[in-house]
Amino acid sequence: MNGYVAGGWGATAALVIVYAWRTIRRGKVLARRSAPNGEKTWR
Amino acid sequence: MNGTADRVTRVLGAASLVAVAVTAWLGLVVSPPDVTQGQLVRLIYVHPGAATACYAGFGLCALASLAYLWPRTRSRRWDRLAAASAEVGVLFCAITLVSGSIWGRGSWGVWWTWDARLTLTALLFAVFVGYLALRRTGGDPDSRARRCAIAAVMAAVLVPVDHEATTWWQTLHQGNTLLRSNPSIHGWQLVSMLASFVAYALLFSWLLVHRYRVEVLEDRFEEDGFAAALMERRAEGGVIAPAGVAPRVGAEVEL
Amino acid sequence: MWRDALLVGGKDLRVEMRSRVTTTQVAPYAILVLLLFGFAFDQNHTLLSRVTPGLFWVAVLLCALLSVQRSFAVEAADGARDGLRLSGLDPAGVFLGKVAAVAVQLAALEVILGVGVVVLFGTDLTDPGLLVLSAAAATVGLAAAGVVYGMMAAGLRVRETLLPLLVLPVVAPVILGATQCWMAALGLSATDGWRWLILLGAFDAIYLTLGVVGFATLLEEA
Numbered sequence: 001m002n003g004y005v006a007g008g009w010g011a012t013a014a015l016v017i018v019y020a021w022r023t024i025r026r027g028k029v030l031a032r033r034s035a036p037n038g039e040k041t042w043r
Numbered sequence: 044m045n046g047t048a049d050r051v052t053r054v055l056g057a058a059s060l061v062a063v064a065v066t067a068w069l070g071l072v073v074s075p076p077d078v079t080q081g082q083l084v085r086l087i088y089v090h091p092g093a094a095t096a097c098y099a100g101f102g103l104c105a106l107a108s109l110a111y112l113w114p115r116t117r118s119r120r121w122d123r124l125a126a127a128s129a130e131v132g133v134l135f136c137a138i139t140l141v142s143g144s145i146w147g148r149g150s151w152g153v154w155w156t157w158d159a160r161l162t163l164t165a166l167l168f169a170v171f172v173g174y175l176a177l178r179r180t181g182g183d184p185d186s187r188a189r190r191c192a193i194a195a196v197m198a199a200v201l202v203p204v205d206h207e208a209t210t211w212w213q214t215l216h217q218g219n220t221l222l223r224s225n226p227s228i229h230g231w232q233l234v235s236m237l238a239s240f241v242a243y244a245l246l247f248s249w250l251l252v253h254r255y256r257v258e259v260l261e262d263r264f265e266e267d268g269f270a271a272a273l274m275e276r277r278a279e280g281g282v283i284a285p286a287g288v289a290p291r292v293g294a295e296v297e298l
Numbered sequence: 299m300w301r302d303a304l305l306v307g308g309k310d311l312r313v314e315m316r317s318r319v320t321t322t323q324v325a326p327y328a329i330l331v332l333l334l335f336g337f338a339f340d341q342n343h344t345l346l347s348r349v350t351p352g353l354f355w356v357a358v359l360l361c362a363l364l365s366v367q368r369s370f371a372v373e374a375a376d377g378a379r380d381g382l383r384l385s386g387l388d389p390a391g392v393f394l395g396k397v398a399a400v401a402v403q404l405a406a407l408e409v410i411l412g413v414g415v416v417v418l419f420g421t422d423l424t425d426p427g428l429l430v431l432s433a434a435a436a437t438v439g440l441a442a443a444g445v446v447y448g449m450m451a452a453g454l455r456v457r458e459t460l461l462p463l464l465v466l467p468v469v470a471p472v473i474l475g476a477t478q479c480w481m482a483a484l485g486l487s488a489t490d491g492w493r494w495l496i497l498l499g500a501f502d503a504i505y506l507t508l509g510v511v512g513f514a515t516l517l518e519e520a
Contacts, residue, residue, distance in 0.1 A: 004149030008086045008142045009071070012093065015141070016246060019134050023253050027047030030260035112515075169467035176463055180454045190450050193512050194464070197446070200508065201468060204501055208471040211497070212478075215489055 047256035055249040062242035069238050074231035086146040087228075088235050092243035093138040094164065099247060100132020101171060105199035108192035122188035123262065125195055127254040129174055131247060136168045159206075159213035166205055170198045184265065302391025303398065306382075310399035313372050320403050324364050325410050331357045332414045346419040351480030354415055355473050359440065361407050363462055365400050366444035370452040379452065382517070389514035393445060397509065401441040408433055425483045428491045432479030435498035439472040442505035449516040471501055 070088035077084035104125045111121035143161050148154050155161070174194055181187035228236060314320055335353050339345055346353070373379045382392060415421050423429065447464040451457040475494040482491030 002082045002149070004145050005071075005082055005085045008089050008145045009067075011141050011145065012089050012138050015134060015138050016250075020250060020253070023250065023257055024047060027253060027257045027260060028045055030257065030264050031046045033264065166467055166470055169470075173460075173463045173467060176456075176460055177450070180456055180460065189515060193515065194447075194450060197468070197508055197512075200504055201471070201501075204471050204497065204504065208474050208497055211493065212474060215478075215487075 047253045047260070052249060052252055055245060055252060059242065059245040059249045062238065062245050066235065066238040066242045069231065069235040074235045077232070080150065083146065083149045084232070086142060086149075087232075088239040090139060090142040090146060091236070092239040093135045093142060094160075095240065096243045096247040097132050097135035097139050097164070097167075100128045100135060100251075101167060101199075103128040103251075104132060104171075104174075104195050108195035108199075111188060111192045112196065119184075119188065119262065122184075122192065123255055123258040125192060126178055127251055127258050129171055129178075129195070131250050131254055133168065133171050133175060134250070135243075135247065136164060136171065139164055140168060157213065159209040162209045162212070163205055166209070167198075167202070170201075174198065184262065299388045299391040299394070302387040303394035306387065306392045306395025307398040307402075308395075310369060310372070310396060311402060314368075314399070314403060319368060320365070320406065324361055324368075324403075325407060327364065328357055328361050328407050328411050329414050331360060332411065332418050336418055343420050347421045348486060350415050350419050350421040351477045351484065351486070353419070354411055354480065355436070355476045357411055358404065358408055358436075359466075359469065359473060361411075362400070362404055362440045362444050363465065365403050365407075366441075366448040366465070367458065367461060369396055369400055369445065370448045370457075374452070389517045390510040392517065393449075393509045393513035394506075396445045397438070397441045397506070400445060401437050404437045404441060405434075408437065421484070423484070425485075428479055428483035428495070432476055432483070432491065432495055432498060435495060435502055436472050436476035436479075439498060439502045439505060440469055442502065442509055443469050443472070446505065446509045446512070446516070449513065471497060475501070 066088055070085055074085070076082050107121045107125040107128060110116045111118070111125065140161070143164070144154050147156050147161075174191065177191050177194055178187070181190065332353070335357075336346065339349075373382060412423065416423055444465055447461060447468070451461045451464065454460060475498040478487070478489050478494040479491045479498070481487040482489050482494070
């Protein structure tokens, strides 16, 4: 393991995790907003 | 079950996690360092997989756009798929560029090289960033869908031209080609690389499903916004609005 | 289609000649860009004449963006775009007419820039054959791609910032090809210029076709 390997793997992981988190969270926010009567899914 | 999640995404997500963990273990621990590249070869488990996922995303976007433009298969589903796959594609494109750059810095001491593949990837990145910007514009969803679909198809048509151009350009500056050659790969390195492709495929699918569903929700949100605004206008104008929950005005959101 | 193209192209050029925007604004802008390159590269004559092809084509590209924006801005007022849509003109003809008008204006700007480059950078414009042919091919390519994306962005509020973002990555092969042709023609590089000319031709064919086929849809959406 050296600095570049850690950098490459780390950057990749960071990008994937941040993107996934933001997308999933946006889904939850939108689902909540568009169905005030309780149902909270995308269907 | 909340938001865009359901059993499918939980399974995909869990599988992705396992695949990533296996790849990490194989790539960082089990497989040996390379004869020529040393520890740096471990980046081969991060870079090519991302590139493949990126091309898959952009390719899917182009195909979905074609399906949307073709009158017989026109459906908002394709538009949403195009939007989702473009964004996920851009994510993996960024990963490709960043990991490629880091690898280059480690191997040759430079953050960038005008290698044909990297240059082409950078161009594609720029083109699809533009596509994503185009997606954020426009009022009428159908106009926007059509405009974006045309842009995506045009981008796809240009890929062979760009590929030729960057390849010719690189052969003018012969130096870089030699250094780019992949190490001959076998044994644990080969297994790890295959594992990385599986992991990327699963990650791609998982993210795509979530992003597609977010797009469905965005569309519904936009339509409801119009509907709510319409109701407000009507109420202002003195037209009596029906009591209770506002009905979903307009076409049903197809999934 | 060709008659409509002549009609629209003629109209655009006539508007241009009466308003003289290209001569009074875009041409000075082009010269200014060259001057600024001089400042940026610290009046290094040897360097400037060696990189002339690149600088020339970047300057042309910047002017092309302006010309395309202008080509659509003239129709933004008074619902002229709706008029265009309802006029019954063949959309492919409208596309070709606009491309022709932009290309003509760009050609004029290129002559000015050519003179500028000889004067300001001390470049020696030898072998005019390949220079002119590649310039023609590149101009058509820039105009065609510009008009297609210009139409796409025309009705949008963010068109000024969106158009460059859409056009620049797409015309990268044109800049690459044109620069390589000019470097070969000026003896600055050993590359085979004619091969790059083929690339420019392919790009032109693709974008002209895409424009002719797709303009009807784009015109509706604007």
